[in-house]
Amino acid sequence: MLLPSVLRTLVPLFAGWVIVVVSRLGFSVDSHTVQTAITLGVAAAYYVVFRFVERLAEKYHGPAWLKGAAGVLLGYAKPPRYQATDDVAELLRQSRT
Template identity: 50%
Template sequence: MQNLFISFLRTVVPYGVALVLTATGWLGIPVDSEAAASAVALGLGAAYYAVFRGLEALAERMAWRPLQLAAGLLLGWARPPQYEKPAVLPLRFQLDMDAMQKDLAAMRRVLGVDEDRR
């Protein structure tokens, strides 16, 4: 359940920041209509997320922990959610011709199909 909260938070925070930046006019982008403001906020939110998620991934590759934490905090949570990998089990089939013939014969008996009409 915690991973769901973290992923939600890391998605909502960039768009909240974008709405604040758009509404206050802090970036100096003139917005005349509500539709334009929504489009600008959506674009800013996506750009914000992309920049800080990219910085976080780059810092992880470079093993630069302070930048990774700072980028994560600016996304709403210091670390990305850790999802568990599903268990993978090998599945093996063995085709046994004799067993298959017995199953087919039993099915023919149930259906009432004669062996001679095949």
């Protein structure tokens, strides 16, 4: 389940940037826009690297401290767990708890 979490993080970041640049909502292509793009790229790479380390530590039973450290550097020590369900009402109840 690494790919969905990576995609759900990267796609919104880049889509938002592209929408702002293409629509020119108060921005022009200048050094500020380039700096924003680089910042987004660095943030995306940061996320991918630490999520990958966390996933490898989990998959290959690496040291618990490594998995925990990668998780903490992502903002939460435990990776997300999703339950498979098609019941929308149940998903809404779970999201409120």
